[in-house]
Amino acid sequence: MRKLNLPSYTFKVQTDGGKELIYDFIRKKYVVLTPEEWVRQNFIQYLIHEKNYPASLMAVEKKLMVNHQPQRFDLLIYNRKGQARVIVEFKAPSVKITQETFDQAVRYNMALKVKYILISNGMQHFACEIDYEKNSYTFLQDIPGFQVIL
Secondary structure, eight states: OOOOSSOOOOOOEEEETTEEEEEETTTTEEEEOOHHHHHHHHHHHHHHHTTOOOGGGEEESOEEEETTEEEEOSEEEEOTTSOEEEEEEEOOTTSOOOHHHHHHHHHHHHHHOOSEEEEEOSSOEEEEEEETTTTEEEEOSSOOOHHHHO
16 A cells, blocks of 8 residues: 555555455454555554544544435544544545545534544645634644644
8 A cells, every 4th residue: 555644554454355454443343445444544543643542532434414414424533521522534645635525524524513623635634623603713733632632
């Protein structure tokens, strides 16, 4: 898989029926290793090892309803009180991050009302903090650590 703009991590990878699989220890199962999945697994490790996010407070690819339509977010991070605090949207490294990518994350956030939105294609990473009182958002210089999102 492609080298990303993240530190290097070690993963369990295996082949089954001609498909390459990577072990997702958040979901506790092997999943098909797509370019987007490669970004997700590396970014999760980055959040855990570099930003001190507890793996136990992460949820991967869970369904939610947005305008009565089922959607599936890439990664949701909770605080220790069980409140959703961060939604993360992943794209493959070859996919350019556009306004449409942000719009997708914002649509998910209509149902979740998180404080932070992170977007990454493994090469570029964006972090926004939402201000609900001012109905605005601010781009952050860096991915916030776990202590910041509390």
